[in-house]
Amino acid sequence: MKNSNSNSNNHREADPKKESTLTSLDSRFNQTLRNVQGLLKGRSFPGKVLLTRRSDPLDNSSLQERSPNNERSFSDNDIGASEHMDKSVEEDVQSTSTPDDNATVNKLKSSFSNIENTSKEVQKSTMGARATDSARVMKFTKELSGSTVILETLRELAWSGVPPYMRPTIWRLLLGYAPPNSDRREGVLRRKRIEYLDCVSQYYDIPDTERSDDEINMLRQIAVDCPRTVPDVSFFQQVQVQKSLERILYTWAIRHPASGYVQGINDLLTPFLVVLLSEYLKGSVENWSILDLSPEQISDVEADCYWCLSKLLDGMHDHYTFAQPGIQRLVFKLKELVRRIDEPVSRHMEEQGLEFLQFAFRWFNCLLIREIPFNLVTRLWDTYLAEGDALPDFLVYIFASFLLTWSDKLQKLDFQEMVMFLQHLPTQNWTHQELEMVLSRAFMWHTMFNSCPSHLAS
Numbered sequence: 001m002k003n004s005n006s007n008s009n010n011h012r013e014a015d016p017k018k019e020s021t022l023t024s025l026d027s028r029f030n031q032t033l034r035n036v037q038g039l040l041k042g043r044s045f046p047g048k049v050l051l052t053r054r055s056d057p058l059d060n061s062s063l064q065e066r067s068p069n070n071e072r073s074f075s076d077n078d079i080g081a082s083e084h085m086d087k088s089v090e091e092d093v094q095s096t097s098t099p100d101d102n103a104t105v106n107k108l109k110s111s112f113s114n115i116e117n118t119s120k121e122v123q124k125s126t127m128g129a130r131a132t133d134s135a136r137v138m139k140f141t142k143e144l145s146g147s148t149v150i151l152e153t154l155r156e157l158a159w160s161g162v163p164p165y166m167r168p169t170i171w172r173l174l175l176g177y178a179p180p181n182s183d184r185r186e187g188v189l190r191r192k193r194i195e196y197l198d199c200v201s202q203y204y205d206i207p208d209t210e211r212s213d214d215e216i217n218m219l220r221q222i223a224v225d226c227p228r229t230v231p232d233v234s235f236f237q238q239v240q241v242q243k244s245l246e247r248i249l250y251t252w253a254i255r256h257p258a259s260g261y262v263q264g265i266n267d268l269l270t271p272f273l274v275v276l277l278s279e280y281l282k283g284s285v286e287n288w289s290i291l292d293l294s295p296e297q298i299s300d301v302e303a304d305c306y307w308c309l310s311k312l313l314d315g316m317h318d319h320y321t322f323a324q325p326g327i328q329r330l331v332f333k334l335k336e337l338v339r340r341i342d343e344p345v346s347r348h349m350e351e352q353g354l355e356f357l358q359f360a361f362r363w364f365n366c367l368l369i370r371e372i373p374f375n376l377v378t379r380l381w382d383t384y385l386a387e388g389d390a391l392p393d394f395l396v397y398i399f400a401s402f403l404l405t406w407s408d409k410l411q412k413l414d415f416q417e418m419v420m421f422l423q424h425l426p427t428q429n430w431t432h433q434e435l436e437m438v439l440s441r442a443f444m445w446h447t448m449f450n451s452c453p454s455h456l457a458s
């Protein structure tokens with residue numbers, strides 16, 4: 001009996017510790033849940049936090065060496081926004097909880113924990129600084145210096161931005177155009193460039209008498225669209241640049257007869273042209289001249305652009321076939337996701353009779369190139385290309401985050417005002433910081449919803 005009593009006492013003494021541990025875990029999880037629920041209800045994002053796909057810890061030694069003017073951890077205000085949440089958020093969570101919600105919470109608990117841990121990382125105020133900090137550059141350099149590049153590691157690094165001077169090499173690798181094995185890389189690129197020249201000679205450098213009527217009409221449409229490509233960047237108005245665009249687009253269209261040329265593909269070519277030309281032309285794009293390059297250099301860039309565009313579109317081919325069913329499917333998913341995340345703005349748009357196809361079709365068709373300043377496009381495409389085959393589905397989350405940037409504004413507009421607003425979004429003064437916030441929210445919503453597709457069921 002004595003031993004039994006002793007065991008009973010020990011059991012009772014252990015209970016408070018166990019309860020304390022459980023209480024602490026529940027408290028931390030509930031705090032994260034309140035933060036996320038607050039965001040889903042349209043509240044401001046807590047702190048200037050960049051949620052990235054990287055899992056590696058920051059180098060503390062490098063942080064100590066950096067100037068506080070260029071980088072900071074959370075300020076008092078940031079912490080206040082994150083830790084001292086309004087009581088109304090907690091009340092909202094408690095009042096709107098349902099058994100189904102609780103089941104979903106259990107499924108997503110590990111995802112929320114990852115979000116909570118990631119959100120505590122020290123972040124830079126702009127992506128431009130983050131992409132070029134010494135610790136990240138060293139990781140890219142180490143990965144590229146090996147005999148074989150581990151693409152999954154490279155994707156993890158590239159998702160948060162690529163140093164500009166490394167983009168040509170890294171984009172070729174991410175797209176699968178250049179092989180991961182460094183010994184084979186030069187030979188493969190040389191062979192593919194010769195193959196492109198053969199295609200141009202066979203399909204483009206021929207008289208119109210050898211083309212069908214459809215091919216003549218397609219070439220004329222491309223010739224009309226090329227001067228309209230990124231009209232606010234003078235570099236693209238140079239005659240030789242437009243001829244390069246024309247050759248690439250026509251050759252691609254002839255070799256992909258299922259889709260042919262579709263307006264909007266010309267926009268998708270421009271990030272590749274700028275990035276791959278940056279190996280030869282330095283400084284601002286506005287000051288570039290294509291005439292500074294030799295014919296051989298222009299030919300190599302054209303070939304690389306052609307193959308990179310081909311690799312990109314291989315993963316979303318039904319976006320550009322007849323009736324563009326791939327885009328229509330993603331627009332429907334976008335509508336459902338917005339309804340789940342921000343029901344008030346979704347309901348308002350529906351009441352006003354605004355269809356998502358009326359504005360989002362162009363977003364998917366041109367991948368937001370026409371919606372944001374061109375100097376931010378290459379940063380956005382770092383994330384696009386890092387997503388690989390998963391890009392089409394991830395676009396839905398990026399575009400939902402992009403749209404809901406103006407949630408409060410949209411709810412105050414009628415149909416005509418919304419149409420005008422969405423066609424001329426006020427992004428002309430955006431910096432890397434605004435773009436990073438869009439990507440941060442997209443990453444979090446993807447983490448939450450992608451593993452629970454029933455949330456997006458009609």
